[in-house]
Structures are given as C-alpha cells and as structure tokens.
Amino acid sequence: MTSTTAAPRGVEGxxxxxxxxxxxxxxxxxxxxxxxxxxxxKLGLFVLTLWAAVTVNFILPRLMPxxxxxxxxxxxxxxxxxxxxxxxxxxxxxxxxTGNIFEQYVTYLHQVITLDFGVSYTFYPQTVSELVSTAxxxxxxxxxxxTIIAFILGTLLGVLAAWKRGTWLDTLPxxxxxxxxxxxxxxxxxxxxxxAGYVWRLFPTSGAYGPTATPNLSFGFLGDALYHAxxxxxxxxxxxxxxxxxxxxxxxxxxxxxxYVTFAEANGLKPRVVALRYAARNAILPNxxxxxxxxxxxxxxxxxxxxxxxxxxxxxxxxxxxxNQDYPLMQALFxxxxxxxLVANFLVDILYGVLDPRTRR
Amino acid sequence: MTDTTVLEVVDLDxxxxxxxxxxxxxxxxxxxxxxxEFVGLVGESGSGKSTLGFAIAxxxxxxxxIAKGRILFDGKDIxxxxxxxxxxxxxxxxxxxxxxxxxxxxxxxxxxNHFRDIFEAHGHVEKSEWxxxxxxxxxxxxxxxxxxxxxxxxxxGGMRQRISIALALSLEPQLxxxxxxTTALDVLVQHAVMDTIIELQRRENFTALLISHDLGIVLxxxxxxxxxxxxxxxxxxxxxxxxxxxxxxxxxMLLSHYADPRGKVVELPGFEDRAERSKKGASRAxxxxxxxxxxxxxxxxxxxxxxxxxxxxxxPPPRRGESEVRAVDDVxxxxxxxxxxxxxxxSGSGKSTxxxxxxxxxKSTSGSVHFGNLDVAKLRRGQFRSLHRDVQMVFQDPYxxxxxxxxxxxxxxxxxxxxxxxxxxDARRRVLELLDTVGLSPVEEFAAKLPHQLSGGQRQRVVIxxxxxxxxxxxxxxxxxxxxxxxxxxxxxxxLEDLREQWGVSMLYITHDLLSxxxxxxxxxxxxxxxxxxxGETAEVLQHxxxxxxVRLLDAIPNPRKVA
Numbered sequence: 001m002t003s004t005t006a007a008p009r010g011v012e013g014x015x016x017x018x019x020x021x022x023x024x025x026x027x028x029x030x031x032x033x034x035x036x037x038x039x040x041x042k043l044g045l046f047v048l049t050l051w052a053a054v055t056v057n058f059i060l061p062r063l064m065p066x067x068x069x070x071x072x073x074x075x076x077x078x079x080x081x082x083x084x085x086x087x088x089x090x091x092x093x094x095x096x097x098t099g100n101i102f103e104q105y106v107t108y109l110h111q112v113i114t115l116d117f118g119v120s121y122t123f124y125p126q127t128v129s130e131l132v133s134t135a136x137x138x139x140x141x142x143x144x145x146x147t148i149i150a151f152i153l154g155t156l157l158g159v160l161a162a163w164k165r166g167t168w169l170d171t172l173p174x175x176x177x178x179x180x181x182x183x184x185x186x187x188x189x190x191x192x193x194x195x196a197g198y199v200w201r202l203f204p205t206s207g208a209y210g211p212t213a214t215p216n217l218s219f220g221f222l223g224d225a226l227y228h229a230x231x232x233x234x235x236x237x238x239x240x241x242x243x244x245x246x247x248x249x250x251x252x253x254x255x256x257x258x259x260y261v262t263f264a265e266a267n268g269l270k271p272r273v274v275a276l277r278y279a280a281r282n283a284i285l286p287n288x289x290x291x292x293x294x295x296x297x298x299x300x301x302x303x304x305x306x307x308x309x310x311x312x313x314x315x316x317x318x319x320x321x322x323x324n325q326d327y328p329l330m331q332a333l334f335x336x337x338x339x340x341x342l343v344a345n346f347l348v349d350i351l352y353g354v355l356d357p358r359t360r361r
Numbered sequence: 362m363t364d365t366t367v368l369e370v371v372d373l374d375x376x377x378x379x380x381x382x383x384x385x386x387x388x389x390x391x392x393x394x395x396x397x398e399f400v401g402l403v404g405e406s407g408s409g410k411s412t413l414g415f416a417i418a419x420x421x422x423x424x425x426x427i428a429k430g431r432i433l434f435d436g437k438d439i440x441x442x443x444x445x446x447x448x449x450x451x452x453x454x455x456x457x458x459x460x461x462x463x464x465x466x467x468x469x470x471x472x473x474n475h476f477r478d479i480f481e482a483h484g485h486v487e488k489s490e491w492x493x494x495x496x497x498x499x500x501x502x503x504x505x506x507x508x509x510x511x512x513x514x515x516x517x518g519g520m521r522q523r524i525s526i527a528l529a530l531s532l533e534p535q536l537x538x539x540x541x542x543t544t545a546l547d548v549l550v551q552h553a554v555m556d557t558i559i560e561l562q563r564r565e566n567f568t569a570l571l572i573s574h575d576l577g578i579v580l581x582x583x584x585x586x587x588x589x590x591x592x593x594x595x596x597x598x599x600x601x602x603x604x605x606x607x608x609x610x611x612x613x614m615l616l617s618h619y620a621d622p623r624g625k626v627v628e629l630p631g632f633e634d635r636a637e638r639s640k641k642g643a644s645r646a647x648x649x650x651x652x653x654x655x656x657x658x659x660x661x662x663x664x665x666x667x668x669x670x671x672x673x674x675x676x677p678p679p680r681r682g683e684s685e686v687r688a689v690d691d692v693x694x695x696x697x698x699x700x701x702x703x704x705x706x707x708s709g710s711g712k713s714t715x716x717x718x719x720x721x722x723x724k725s726t727s728g729s730v731h732f733g734n735l736d737v738a739k740l741r742r743g744q745f746r747s748l749h750r751d752v753q754m755v756f757q758d759p760y761x762x763x764x765x766x767x768x769x770x771x772x773x774x775x776x777x778x779x780x781x782x783x784x785x786x787d788a789r790r791r792v793l794e795l796l797d798t799v800g801l802s803p804v805e806e807f808a809a810k811l812p813h814q815l816s817g818g819q820r821q822r823v824v825i826x827x828x829x830x831x832x833x834x835x836x837x838x839x840x841x842x843x844x845x846x847x848x849x850x851x852x853x854x855x856x857l858e859d860l861r862e863q864w865g866v867s868m869l870y871i872t873h874d875l876l877s878x879x880x881x882x883x884x885x886x887x888x889x890x891x892x893x894x895x896x897g898e899t900a901e902v903l904q905h906x907x908x909x910x911x912v913r914l915l916d917a918i919p920n921p922r923k924v925a
Contacts, residue, residue: 358512
C-alpha cells in the first residue's frame with residue numbers, strides 16, 4: 001500500500017504521449033491537391049452523364065418506328081390519296097434522315113453544340129432557338145428567383161421553428177406552411193387569380209407584360225414585368241415554402257440533439273452562434289440535395305402556373321409543343337431540362353464539397 | 362461552507378417530468394467539492410450519475426427538472442441563474458467533457474475554429490493571441506499544433522476526446538466535470554487519455570469530478586469516491602477507504618466484481634477459480650454457490666470442430682493513396698467441441714473480422730475455415746442455413762441486436778421456425794423453454810415484453826436465447842458483456858459457461874476484457890494488427906505474458922487492487 005492513492009498512474013503516462021492510433025496523415029499541400037482532385041472527379045462524372053443524356057436523346061426517337069413525316073402522311077392518307085408533290089413537300093418540311101446512323105449522330109452532335117434545333121412546326125417560321133431564348137428569361141426570373149427565395153426563407157423559418165421548438169414561432173410557420181403546400185398549384189393559382197386579379201383588380205390576370213409594352217431593359221418595362229410576375233410568383237412561393245420549412249425544421253431538430261451542440265452550449269457559446277454555426281450549419285447539408293433538384297427543375301418551368309396565368313415561359317412553351325406535336329421544340333426543351341438538372345446537381349456537388357469537409361476525402 | 366469549497370450541492374432532487382408521472386433520477390443528494398480535489402462519482406446505468414453531472418454543469422434540459430435543492434457554485438445557485446448569467450459563468454466556472462467526445466466536435470469546423478468560437482464568446486483572450494493560445498491548449502493534451510488545421514473527421518477517436526478536453530480547459534474552469542470521458546474509446550487509448558487527465562489535473566490544479574461506471578478507473582485516479590445507487594449517494598469516502606473498508610452493501614457488491622486477471626487465483630461471484638475447478642473436475646455450477654442456470658442434457662452426437670488454417674483477410678485501402686489493410690494475417694487455430702477459446706486484442710486487431718469469416722458473412726482472401734468437413738468458403742447461397750444452424754453469434758450491443766418493434770416471443774419464434782420443424786404450439790413451447798434456459802422467468806411474462814421494457818442484461822439473455830434456438834454446436838460471442846453493467850456481467854458469463862459445460866456447446870469468446878476471458882475460457886489467442894502474437898492456456902498467458910503487446914493490454918486494465 002503506497003500513499004499515492006491520488007494518482008498512481010499519471011507519471012508513467014508521459015512517456016507514451018500520443019503514440020495512439022492514427023497519425024496525422026496528409027500535410028497542408030495535400031489538402032489542396034485533394035480538393036482539386038475532388039472537383040476534377042465530379043467534373044469528369046458530369047461530362048460523362050451529359051454525353052450519355054445527349055446520346056439517349058438521340059437514340060430514343062430513332063427507336064420509335066417511322067418518322068414524323070410518315071406520321072403526318074398517314075394522317076393525310078385517311079382523307080384520300082396523297083399526291084407525290086404533297087408527300088415531297090411534307091418530307092421537305094419535316095425532314096427525312098439521310099446517311100447512316102453514325103453520320104446522323106455526328107450531324108446531331110454538331111447541331112446540339114451550335115444550338116441549332118431547326119424550325120418549330122407550331123410557330124413557323126421561328127426557329128426553336130429563338131422561341132426558347134425568348135421564353136427562358138421569363139421562366140428563369142419567375143421560377144428561378146422564387147425557388148431561391150422560397151429555399152432561403154423556408155430554411156430560415158425552419159431554423160427558427162426548430163430552435164424555438166414548441167413556441168408559436170414553431171407551430172405557426174409549420175402548420176400554415178404544411179396547410180398551404182397541401183393545396184395543388186393550380187388551385188392556389190385560381191384563387192389568387194380570382195380574388196387579386198378579378199374581384200379586387202390589384203394585379204393583371206395574364207401575360208408577362210402589358211399589351212402596350214415592348215420588351216426592353218428600361219425601368220418602365222421591368223416594373224411592368226415584375227407587376228405581371230407577382231401573382232404567379234406568389235403562387236409558387238406559397239405552395240413550395242412549407243416543404244422547405246418542414247425539411248429544415250426536421251433535420252435541425254435532430255442536429256440540435258447531437259453532442260456537438262450540447263458541447264457548444266456547455267462551452268458557453270452565444271445561443272445565436274450555437275444555432276447557426278453548429279446546428280443549422282450541419283442541418284442544411286441534406287437539404288442542399290433537394291435544393292439542387294428543385295433548381296434543376298426550374299428550367300422546365302412550372303407548367304400549371306404558367307398555363308393558368310398565361311405566362312409565356314418555358315412551361316407554357318412545353319405545353320404548346322406537346323399539344324401540337326412540335327417535335328423539334330420538344331426535343332430541344334427535353335435536352336435543355338436534362339442539361340439544367342445535370343448542371344444544378346454538379347453545382348450542388350461542388351457546394352457540398354465546400355460546405356462538408358467529409359465529402360472531400 | 363469553507364473557503365476552499367468550490368461547489369456545494371444541497372438536498373438536490375432532479376426529476377424527469379413533473380407531477381405524478383415524474384421519475385426521481387437524483388434524490389436528496391448533498392456533497393461539497395474542495396478546490397483542487399479529484400473526486401470520482403461511480404454508479405451503474407440508471408443510477409442518476411450523468412443526470413447529476415449535467416445538473417452541476419447547468420445543462421439540465423427538459424424533461425429533466427431540478428425539483429428541489431441548490432447547487433451552489435462560488436456561493437451562487439446555478440439553478441436560479443438566468444440563461445445569460447449561466448453562459449457567462451462558463452468561463453472560469455464549470456466546464457464539462459462529454460462521454461462521446463468523438464461526436465462532441467462540429468464536423469464542418471476546423472479545430473482552430475472551435476477554439477476561436479470559445480475565445481470569441483467569452484473575450485478572455487486577445488484576438489491576436491487566439492491561435493497561440495489554441496496551440497498551447499492542444500499542447501497540454503499532448504497533441505501537436507498541426508491538429509488545429511484539421512477537421513474532426515480527420516482525427517482518431519482518442520485525439521478528438523483530447524481536443525474536447527483541451528476546449529473545456531480553454532475556458533479556464535475552476536471545476537471540470539468529466540462524464541465517462543474514456544468509455545467510448547479503445548482500451549489502450551482509454552488508458553492514455555486517463556493518464557493525460559490525471560496529469561493535467563495535477564498540473565493545472567482545477568477541481569475534477571470524474572463520472573464513470575467503472576469503479577476501477579475511478580479508484581485509480583480519484584482521491585475521493587462517491588458511489589451512487591438509484592439516485593442517491595450511498596458512499597462518500599477517500600478512495601483507499603472505499604477500497605479497503607467499504608461501508609455500503611452496494612459498494613461491496615461492485616468491488617466484488619473486480620479481480621486482477623493476472624492473479625494466481627481469479628474468482629468472482631459465481632465463479633470459482635478455473636484451475637481449482639479443473640483440479641476437482643467439477644463444473645462451474647457444481648462448485649459455485651450460485652445455482653446452475655441450465656439443466657444438464659445429453660451432448661449432441663454429431664459434434665464437429667472448427668478448424669481455421671492460415672486465414673488471411675485483406676481489405677482495400679480505406680482512402681486513395683493509402684495501403685491496403687491486412688485485417689487478419691495468417692491466423693490458424695482449432696476450436697474443439699465443447700472447448701472455449703478467447704480471441705483478445707484492442708479494436709482493429711482483427712478479432713471481429715475472424716468471426717465474420719467463420720460465419721461466412723465475409724469471404725476470406727486466402728486460407729480456409731472448416732466446420733467438420735464443410736469448407737465455409739465454398740458454401741453456396743442455399744447452404745448457409747446448415748452452417749448457421751450450428752454456428753450462432755451473440756453480439757456486443759444488445760440494444761441494437763433486437764428489433765424494438767417485436768416482442769421477445771416473436772424474436773425467438775423466428776429462428777425456431779426457420780431452423781427447426783416445430784410449429785404452432787410446439788414452437789411456442791420451445792420459445793418458453795429457451796427463455797427458461799437463459800434465466801428469464803416468469804417465462805410467459807418475458808415472452809410478451811418488448812425490448813425497451815428489458816434491462817441490458819435481460820436483452821443480452823434474449824440475444825443468447827435467440828442464438829440457442831437452432832440448437833447450435835458453436836457460439837461465437839463478440840464482446841457479449843462489454844455493454845453491460847458490472848453487476849450484470851457475471852450472470853451472463855455464468856450462463857455462457859454453463860451452456861458449454863452442461864450442453865457441450867463450444868465457444869469462441871471475442872473480447873478486449875481479459876478478466877472475463879480468464880473466467881470463461883481455457884485457451885487464449887492475443888491478436889495485434891491481425892497477427893497472433895501470443896497463444897496458450899488462458900491462466901498461463903495472463904499470469905506470465907511474453908509478448909509486449911499482451912503486457913500493454915494487461916497494463917491498461919483499471920484495477921482498484923493495484924492501488925492497495
């Protein structure tokens with residue numbers, strides 16, 4: 001029995017220090033190389049999927065029997081014999097594939113790269129590129145901006161709801177958010193249209209700008225465009241906000257229970273720092289994936305909302321293309337939607353790498 | 362209250378919930394801590410020790426409520442402080458190190474930023490001094506300054522726990538509460554981290570409260586020990602008094618479950634020394650005062666050995682640019698029918714991988730495993746059943762090994778139906794029989810329970826009953842008692858031992874706990890980085906270890922008797 005009951009082991013510990021497990025692996029320069037490698041790997045994957053998507057877009061229509069010209073001719077043939085001249089005219093208009101499949105593929109790739117998607121059937125003689133480039137800004141501004149606003153606002157409200165769990169700051173946004181998002185898009189759109197547009201006459205009921213305005217970049221026109229975009233924007237905001245609030249609130253509640261949040265509190269960090277830098281900073285990560293998907297979907301527009309408000313965006317264009325069997329327009333739009341989903345996912349991947357050091361390894 | 366008193370707890374009650382349905386986690390607790398004292402707080406799970414620790418650190422959160430009493434720190438009652446007062450007193454006040462230090466760091470912030478957050482919150486360090494101070498703090502826990510640039514995910518568990526100690530220390534606390542600071546760590550790392558804590562306390566002279574379930578660790582480090590049982594402090598005395606003349610029955614019981622595996626004679630309640638027993642040729646149940654847990658029965662006639670030859674398992678590199686991992690490296694052994702063999706080693710030594718290879722959960726890189734004349738590696742999908750009928754696993758974590766949505770009866774009926782021809786009433790009779798075998802009676806009552814209604818020891822018995830359902834010849838027990846309270850361990854070990862002796866079930870016992878290996882196995886193999894570094898009779902190897910690694914494992918065991 002020695003008298004050093006207090007701490008008979010402390011001294012021997014010194015020699016061992018941290019001969020423990022894992023050494024400090026890579027040095028500082030290794031981290032930069034690893035980051036570059038991470039981005040390169042994601043970029044490579046992006047290019048590969050892009051090529052696959054473009055190729056599938058080429059192959060799919062060719063797997064279907066017949067050509068668009070055949071379909072048009074068959075329709076005419078029901079009403080009586082088709083003259084050779086008509087046949088030639090239709091084939092000239094719709095195009096008949098020439099050369100073998102590889103030559104077609106090369107021509108197709110060339111067209112994709114030069115954004116030459118031919119002439120629209122419905123809006124003849126406008127080219128597909130012209131149509132898309134006119135519609136795209138409206139959709140990008142309307143759906144894109146609103147999606148970003150909804151994400152930011154919803155995330156903030158979600159953080160607040162989780163942090164003040166059980167108070168009115170939690171119940172009010174959570175309940176009203178899930179209530180509003182339970183309505184279908186078109187129903188909310190119709191309600192707003194009826195009251196704000198028709199009964200109270202606060203906002204225009206259709207179009208992207210007034211009948212007398214011509215599209216340019218003057219303040220007058222931009223103000224008019226915003227005025228017209230207000231109701232459709234509000235519709236999208238109301239119906240999508242609840243999802244973001246709930247998503248963020250739920251992940252945030254589980255991170256609040258994590259040990260690093262308790263430890264941060266035990267270390268006396270300010271509540272705001274604990275909530276944002278510790279809890280919310282980690283809780284937002286899984287939500288970024290859904291945000292990426294939502295952003296990718298922006299280019300497809302919001303068909304229902306654009307249709308109800310007669311808003312000339314990509315969604316409206318797509319609706320017209322489908323109802324009128326406008327193949328060139330459809331093909332170009334599908335390609336564009338695929339592309340934007342891929343780009344959005346790529347950006348989220350990179351962002352994820354920046355925000356979460358664990359993914360970089 | 363004297364001048365040197367740092368903390369005074371008076372008549373403290375902490376409840377979970379309020380009103381009639383409240384449970385009293387801490388009851389009528391009073392004690393004082395003097396400046397510079399190192400005090401241990403010991404108790405088993407559910408004793409209220411962590412609840413008490415959280416209350417002292419001002420971290421009690423609903424449903425935990427301080428129902429009565431005061432916690433006076435520096436003369437001020439922590440319970441009546443406002444949130445902001447409490448936050449401010451965390452500098453120079455009470456700091457806490459959590460049990461799961463590995464998860465106590467924000468995965469997306471570097472270590473340097475963790476320190477900056479603390480300095481920023483309390484403003485006790487000049488901004489220009491931040492990095493220098495952070496480097497000084499990690500130096501105190503024996504880490505190099507390079508760790509400051511790391512993210513938590515890039516550090517090992519032991520390093521992360523050291524970092525959280527350094528973070529708590531950077532608050533310049535008068536009192537540090539350590540809540541099970543080494544429990545989640547590997548044995549060898551545990552030992553090193555404990556040394557650092559002891560060393561730091563002596564050098565920095567803060568007051569320390571070490572909360573642990575392990576009386577051994579506490580007795581080795583603390584000057585004074587408080588024992589907690591069912592919410593009350595049942596013993597509060599200097600460490601060597603607790604060890605040599607414990608007053609409380611509960612403390613005596615806890616102490617009786619410690620023994621030095623290196624001793625000539627190793628006995629625990631329910632276990633007479635193995636060597637003595639084999640001299641008499643008697644079974645555990647026959648020699649111990651405790652009744653046998655299973656009734657004897659005829660041994661199966663088709664008993665087979667497990668023969669492992671030159672087994673190798675190589676895993677691909679965990680990250681780019683690193684070398685492959687040889688988890689199991691040329692291991693051979695034979696497990697005879699009715700024999701018991703211990704596989705011991707620290708985490709990462711490959712002991713669990715061997716279990717996976719034997720049960721064909723994973724495929725070996727080379728070498729072979731034979732069960733009788735069955736080559737385990739050559740089994741096809743449909744043939745696993747015959748192997749698994751005879752070779753069953755008991756897992757480490759009884760909390761994760763049972764589906765929380767199914768009753769005990771359902772859990773046990775599945776393997777009975779899968780592996781035997783019993784159905785309906787016969788299957789039910791068999792389930793009840795199994796429950797009786799593992800000592801869970803009244804059986805009808807236990808059959809109807811859900812896992813959350815059982816204690817850890819009872820759950821582990823259900824897991825063992827499930828393993829027995831197919832009437833196996835071999836049980837592979839992977840750390841079967843490491844998650845259980847000390848007082849429950851002996852019972853589960855006795856059950857495993859009786860199954861072997863009475864039924865002839867052979868056992869491969871995987872553990873890092875050398876004491877339990879000494880109690881239930883005849884032979885032992887010590888593994889280090891996948892290689893067998895030492896093998897032989899358990900009692901012989903543990904008394905006269907030859908390999909340096911075995912010696913380190915033995916040294917890492919906290920043992921109160923070492924102090925005496």
